[in-house]
Amino acid sequence: MAKATSQYICAECGYISSKWMGKCPTCGNWNTMQEQEIAPMQAFGASSKRKYTPTGANKPKPVTKLEGESFRRFSSGIDELDNVLGGGVVPASLVLIGGDPGVGKSTLLTEVCAFAAQNASCMYVSAEESCYQVKMRCDRLGVSRENMLVLNETNADEIAQEILTGGYALAVVDSVQAIYTPELSATAGSVTQIRECALRLMRAAKASGTAVFLVGHVTKEGTLAGPKVLEHLVDTVLYFEGENSGAFKILRAAKNRFGSTNEIGVFEMRGDGIFGVENPSELLLSENRGVSAGAVATATMEGSRCLLVELQALVSSTVYGTPRRMSLGIDYNRLVVILAVLEKRANLSTANQDVYVNAMGGIRIIEPAQDLAILLSVASALSNTTLGNKTAILGEVGLTGEVRAVPQIEKRVAECVKLGFERIILPKSNLKLLQKYKDKIQLIGVSHVYQAVKIMQKKQ
Ligand SMILES: Nc1ncnc2c1ncn2[C@@H]1O[C@H](COP(=O)(O)OP(=O)(O)O)[C@@H](O)[C@H]1O
Ligand SMILES: [Mg+2]
Numbered sequence: 001m002a003k004a005t006s007q008y009i010c011a012e013c014g015y016i017s018s019k020w021m022g023k024c025p026t027c028g029n030w031n032t033m034q035e036q037e038i039a040p041m042q043a044f045g046a047s048s049k050r051k052y053t054p055t056g057a058n059k060p061k062p063v064t065k066l067e068g069e070s071f072r073r074f075s076s077g078i079d080e081l082d083n084v085l086g087g088g089v090v091p092a093s094l095v096l097i098g099g100d101p102g103v104g105k106s107t108l109l110t111e112v113c114a115f116a117a118q119n120a121s122c123m124y125v126s127a128e129e130s131c132y133q134v135k136m137r138c139d140r141l142g143v144s145r146e147n148m149l150v151l152n153e154t155n156a157d158e159i160a161q162e163i164l165t166g167g168y169a170l171a172v173v174d175s176v177q178a179i180y181t182p183e184l185s186a187t188a189g190s191v192t193q194i195r196e197c198a199l200r201l202m203r204a205a206k207a208s209g210t211a212v213f214l215v216g217h218v219t220k221e222g223t224l225a226g227p228k229v230l231e232h233l234v235d236t237v238l239y240f241e242g243e244n245s246g247a248f249k250i251l252r253a254a255k256n257r258f259g260s261t262n263e264i265g266v267f268e269m270r271g272d273g274i275f276g277v278e279n280p281s282e283l284l285l286s287e288n289r290g291v292s293a294g295a296v297a298t299a300t301m302e303g304s305r306c307l308l309v310e311l312q313a314l315v316s317s318t319v320y321g322t323p324r325r326m327s328l329g330i331d332y333n334r335l336v337v338i339l340a341v342l343e344k345r346a347n348l349s350t351a352n353q354d355v356y357v358n359a360m361g362g363i364r365i366i367e368p369a370q371d372l373a374i375l376l377s378v379a380s381a382l383s384n385t386t387l388g389n390k391t392a393i394l395g396e397v398g399l400t401g402e403v404r405a406v407p408q409i410e411k412r413v414a415e416c417v418k419l420g421f422e423r424i425i426l427p428k429s430n431l432k433l434l435q436k437y438k439d440k441i442q443l444i445g446v447s448h449v450y451q452a453v454k455i456m457q458k459k460q
Contacts, residue, residue, distance in 0.1 A: 008033040011191045036192045037185060074169070077115025080267060080276035081108070084238060084251050086259015089116070089170065092209045093258065094202045096176070096230065097251075098216040099240030104249055104267070105215045106137065107274050108240070109172045112213070114143035120169035121147050123162065127154045127178035141273040154188065156181045156197035160204035168210045173201060175215035176230070198233050231255060241364075242267075248280065248362055250302065262303040281308035281419055284361040294381030297392045297421070298373035299412035300365055306408075306415040308392065310360040311370070313377035315353045323352060329359030330374060331366070338375050338397060345401025346375075346453045348382050369406035371397035372425070372452060379453050387456055390422035394430075401449045405429040413437050425452055 008017045011034055013027040023030050073088030082088045085095070089112075099105050106129070116122045126134050131152045138144045149166075153159055156179045163171050173179065179197045180188035187193065198214065205212040214234065231237050235257040242249035251265040266280040277283060285297060285308055294313040299306050311330075318324070327335045335357055343349045355378060359365050372395030380386060387393075394412060396404040406412070409430045416424055417440050428445035437443065446452045 004038065006035050006037050009036045009191050010034075014191070034186070034190050034192070074116065074119075076112045078108070078112065078265075078274075078276050079278075080265030081112065081251065083263045084253050084259075084265045085236065086253075086256055086263070089211045090235070090258045091169070091211050092206050093235040094198070094205050094212050094214065094233075095236040095238065096198075096214045096216050096234045097238045097240055098218050100218055103240050103242055104269050104274050105240055106174055107141070107269070108251075108267070109174065109213050109215065110134070110137055111141060111143055111273060113170060113172050114138065114141070114145050114148050116170040117145040117148035121149065121167060123149045123151060123166060123168045123171045125151045125153055125159050125162075125171065125173045127152075127173070128175055140271075143273075154179050156200050157183075160200045163201070163204040163210050163212065164208050166210075167208070170211045170213070171205075172213045173215065175217060177217050194230055195233070198230055202233060242362055248277065248284075249274070252303070260304075264303045264305055266302075266307075280361075281306070281415060284309050284363065285419070286310060286360070291386060291389055293384045293386050294377055296373050296377045296380060296387055297389075298370045299392060299394060299415055300363070300367055300370055301408055301411070306411045307363065308415060308419060309363050309365065309370075311365075311373050311377045312358050312360060313374075313381040314356045315350065315378065315381040318352050318354050323350065324354040324356075326354075326356045328357070329362065329364050330357055330370075334368075334371070335374065337399070338371055339378065341397055341399060341401055341449060342375055342378060342453075346379065346449050348379050348453065350378065350382065353382070367406075368396040369394060369412075371395060372403055372427075372446075372449065375449055376425070376452060376456055380456060383457055385457050387425075390420070392416045392421050392424045393452075394424060394426040395446070395452070396427070397449055403427045403446050403449060403452065409433055410437075413441065413443075417441050425455060 004018055008020050010024040010027060011032045012029045013024060015024050015026040021033050024032050073090055076082055076089050097105050113122045113124045124134060131150050134150050151162065159173060176194055176198055177189040180193050181196055181200065184192055184196055201212055236253060237255040239252050239254055240249060249267040249269060253261040266277040268275050268277050296311050297308055298311060299308050325335055339350050339355060357374060357377065373393040375397055376393050394406050396406055398404055405427045410433060413424060413434055421441060423442035423444060425444045425446060428447040431443060431445045434443055444455060
């Protein structure tokens, strides 16, 4: 029987099959199997006559004798990005930045490229846009520099060659889905092409010492288009998130070989560029938070950083049979559970009420530490009472109505103190860690949601 010369690879999870399938058996996605040619060596590998005799030339060396890594980081010009990268850009590294279209990847990297071009030669490879469009963006951002070279090229081999010979400190390739290598017959954007192109750029980066930033688009599900293999290949994977209309964009590291993945960067998009936000809590909280019923403040952790967020709830009578529940920035299932706890454990029913809850500023809340704040915002909207703008709420809520301790409580309380809050309703079990804050802020410990609701209804 003739040997197979092609195989099928799932674009989402990298599953390999010898036959085409409509649905990937591993990840369950439809229409993701793409044909890939098998290199002749691979196809006939087992029966190959070619024999390799090891030369033994490459010997291991003691770690103390190794040359100190020429690990001289340089600043990207944007402090928030430097933080996420672990303290600056590492030469010879390959960084992948993923994000939805329009989130600001090109804008961010144009600024980075222009900043680095102040001291060294840098290249911006635009495979998606024309040179003219890049120029227009540079002019709009006010960052046109002599040393920033722009290349309009989609051939990955040409790009890699230019990186190798150009002596650049930094190169940006926008985007990895738009480039191709003519050595493969697959179309640009297919798994095989993405992986092969990234590999070539990686080799060029390592050989030339150029830091290469790759832009990648994300799929509907929010993962980088192309399989996970791309994430394994590169040194750092950053995700740029944020609603297109949202005030803030958040840059997170999903993988970082040169630093922690705990740091996040918060950016604000303006007409004249993208700016790091040093103190996002101040911007996320409105002046009249807690003044109208339904609005409460809480502290959420984003990596190692604490953000104060305002939650707003609106409750209105149901017009049609089934009450509506809608949440923005908050997990829907969590909201439904909290409404059930509110009804059963605090006697506040939303049975014939529509409930809308929103985390302001386009922030997504993923921690359970905001449960009590969500619960009290709905309770506040329901009973038309307020907590005042100097009160923050923290606590996880259990199904029995108990309020459970939250992690990293000191950081959260410190942030509240910094921003002028006067009291915090928090889990009783967290109190013993907070002795030193006793004089600075009023700490009200609660162990059951019923107590929290009572406190809110008592104090206007
Ligand atoms: N001339 C302009 N003035 C103001 N904002 C603009 C202009 N051109 C583009 N933008 C905004 O900049 C944002 C980021 O665009 P871009 O960096 O190209 O995103 P990406 O590369 O992630 O797709 C977009 O949301 C867009 O609305
Ligand atoms: Mg772009």
